[in-house]
Amino acid sequence: DTAVSQTPKYLVTQMGNDKSIKCEQNLGHDTMYWYKQDSKKFLKIMFSYNNKELIINETVPNRFSPKSPDKAHLNLHINSLELGDSAVYFCASSHRYTEAFFGQGTRLTVV
Amino acid sequence: GDSVTQMEGPVTLSEEAFLTINCTYTATGYPSLFWYVQYPGEGLQLLLKATKADDKGSNKGFEATYRKETTSFHLEKGSVQVSDSAVYFCALSDGRRNTDKLIFGTGTRLQVFP
Numbered sequence: 001d002t003a004v005s006q007t008p009k010y011l012v013t014q015m016g017n018d019k020s021i022k023c024e025q026n027l028g029h030d031t032m033y034w035y036k037q038d039s040k041k042f043l044k045i046m047f048s049y050n051n052k053e054l055i056i057n058e059t060v061p062n063r064f065s066p067k068s069p070d071k072a073h074l075n076l077h078i079n080s081l082e083l084g085d086s087a088v089y090f091c092a093s094s095h096r097y098t099e100a101f102f103g104q105g106t107r108l109t110v111v
Numbered sequence: 112g113d114s115v116t117q118m119e120g121p122v123t124l125s126e127e128a129f130l131t132i133n134c135t136y137t138a139t140g141y142p143s144l145f146w147y148v149q150y151p152g153e154g155l156q157l158l159l160k161a162t163k164a165d166d167k168g169s170n171k172g173f174e175a176t177y178r179k180e181t182t183s184f185h186l187e188k189g190s191v192q193v194s195d196s197a198v199y200f201c202a203l204s205d206g207r208r209n210t211d212k213l214i215f216g217t218g219t220r221l222q223v224f225p
Contacts, residue, residue, distance in 0.1 A: 017122055031211065041149075041198055045212040090154060092213075098206075099145060100213055102155040 003027050006091045006103040009079055013081055018071045021076045023091030030095055031055075032074035034066060037088040039104070046089075049074055081110045113138040117201045117216035124191055132186040132219045134175075136202035142162040144168075144177050145213070149198045158186075158199070166194050173194040191223045 004025045011084040013019050014088045025032060033056075048056040048099050049068045074091060092100040116132045136144065144160040159168030164179035172203070173188045176189060201216040 033212065035213075041218045043155075043200065043215040043218075045214075048212060050211075062127075065190075094157075094211075099143075099157050099160050100204075101157070104154040 003086040003105040004091055004093055004101050006089075006106050008106060010107050010109075012109045012111065015081055015083060016070055017033070017081050018077070018079045020078070020079060021108075022027075023043070023074045023076070023103060024090075025072055025093040027093055027101060028095070029101075030071060030094035032063065032068065032071075032094060033094075034074065034076050035090040035092060035102075037090060039084060039087070043090070045075075047074075078108075081108075083110050086110045113200050113205065113214050114140065115202060115203055115214055115216040117199075117219055120198075120218070120220040121223045124221070126193055126223055126225050127190045128223075130186070130188040130191045130195075130221065132199055132201075132221070134184045134186065136182050136184065136201075136203050138182075139206075140201055140205055142205050144175070145202045145204070146173070146184070146186050147191065147200040147202060147215075148174055149200065150217075151197070155200065156209060176185060191221070192225045193225055196221055196223045 006023045018048045031050045033048045047066045052068045065077045068074045090102040094100040114137045143162045145160045146159045147208035159170045161168040165177045175186045192210040198218045202213045
């Protein structure tokens, strides 16, 4: 069983569109995260949720909106996509602030 | 703020060579330290961790020791294989609720040739 799963794995879309990435974890963890990896492989936190409550919201454009319907799911919705949003987005989860487990990533390409 | 610095890559080695990837950190408090590995086209996998000073993390022949006096967590392996070719990330976490996040270094690409 996949511990942290994201869909889709690849997403190609045009500028101005709205898209969502879904994430689910079956580890029973209480905290979930979104990280962004840019073209130079640099990884940076975007959001974290603990028990469905938003804890960390880094300086991310408000076109990005996370939604956590329950502890096992954290989705990322992006409005009005821009070229600069092209990146790999990783979902992760952890329990009681221990090590994080990552999904396979979603490669978003905006054309 | 907290930060992680790791050596620039790529690191190119022949099979069975000794590997060191340097990592130093800046943090207030007592962070946990991690090494993650990213194989081509895949997500990040935890390679090893250490949660307090002088702890040694180890896995798959890789080791790293949490050195508070030098604020370092260097990754080592005695004999690398072609299958170790990947990008390695050093990271820290302060493990506190409102600031719990991983802060990553820039990653170091390792290429191992037969």
